[in-house]
Amino acid sequence: MRSFQEDQARANLEQALARLFAGEGISSGPGVKNAVLRVEMPDLGFVHTAAVGKANAGSDAPMTPDHQFHLASVAKTMTAALLLQLWEEGALGPCGLDATLAGLALFDEEIAARLNMIDGVSYGKKITVRHLLTHTSGIKDAVVDDAAGTAHDYGEPAPGSYGARLRKAIPAHLACLADPACDISPLVTSKEWAMWDPACPEDNEAGVINWFLASGTAAASLSPPGEAFHYSDTGYVILGLLSEKLSGKSLHRQWRERIFDPLGMDKSYLAYARDPEPDTWTYEVSDFYLGDVPYVTGRINVSFDRGGGGVVSTAADVVRFLRALIDGQLFKNSKTLATMLQWRAFPGINSPRAGVGLGIFAEESGQGRVALGHSGAYGAKMYFEPESGIYFSGTVNQRTGVPYYWWKEMFEAVHQACF
Secondary structure, eight states, X not given: OOOBOHHHHHHHHHHHHHHHHHTTTOOSSSOOSEEEEEEEEGGGTEEEEEEEEBSSTTOOOBOOTTOBEEOGGGGXXXXXXXXXXXXXXXXXXXXXXXXXXXXXXXXXXXXHHHTSEETTEEOGGGOBHHHHHTTOSOOOOTTTOOSSOOHHHHTSSOTTSHHHHHHHHHHHHHHHHTOTTOOOTTSGGGOOOOSOOTTOTTOTTSOHHHHHHHTSSGGGOSSOTTSOOOOOHHHHHHHHHHHHHHHSSOHHHHHIIIIIHHHTXXXXXXXXXXXXXXXXXXXXXXOOXXXXXXXXXXXXXXXXXXXXXXXXXXXXXXXXXXXXXXXTTTOSSHHHHHHHTOOBOOTTOOTXXXXXXXXXXXXXXXXXXXXXXXXXXXXXXXXXXXXXXXXXXXXXXXXXXXXXXXXXXXXXXXXXXXX
């Protein structure tokens, strides 16, 4: 990097965040109600944090850099790190990352066969850990896809998806909240999801994988495993389940013991966890929004994502995780990180994504540069740009209207301070 003007970088970042908060570049919806960012450049000793807006609906308390926020799919990289650690330890057996779910006996044979069905032909027993990590298992995403199509087909969550069902129920939820005599606990918006209940596989209310099977979504898969990319939260819920089977420990306990506690991520936890419960690590959780609807203060339950994106964290903790990952601190063997960062451009990978690794993407960050990281549905971002040494994390806490690649404006703000 050329000469770096630290004060200019700070001013540029503040201005870029202010423009985003003011609505520049936002095509629809109410815009950003709160946001936070953190930029670190370890080689230069540069750290900058910023926050705008009100942390929660109904409160004048400002958003701060220390506020926690829901990561959504950013947590997929954390799930991938767990599986890669288990691989290093030999828990995946002699086939390693190419072990099948059937071979690992995560599900019984009938269920394993049903995970990927196309025109009545089963491909489920061919799904491997690597397929799930790279979103190439061929299965749909039960959160936004359904048996008839995908979110891409509809331009919104497919009508039979869980995401569409949740959105449809929000008006009744808000009306109930406004009525002191109304109990929200029976509503679908308050439902706490298990990942899987093998005792009743056909009960679509019993767990996320139960929904995936019973709704017919699994029976209308998109491709045989290994042939094409299709982003799937469901695949990462399965990986969370697999980590629990292989380790004998809950997903949250694994994250605590293997990642959060060793790295000092004491403001990070798995939402809705029971083992251990997250109270110890819960501080000030900011609202994220679907348009004008606040999910945290609105008490809308998002426990359906678990291994696909259930972590709550802070911008500082997220950068701490990403730096440890890139520095190789999370793995015993350097080849593990190298394997994670082997980029493939499967059919279905579209620009600005340049490739998919294991739980992490290579994405165009501007001016021919590439950043490594992940994004989350509620506006959270986590990226590292090797060329410049920039680490970035933050969120706009908004599901609708905000450009997916808002983070690139923040990278450009830093680059404009280089002369």
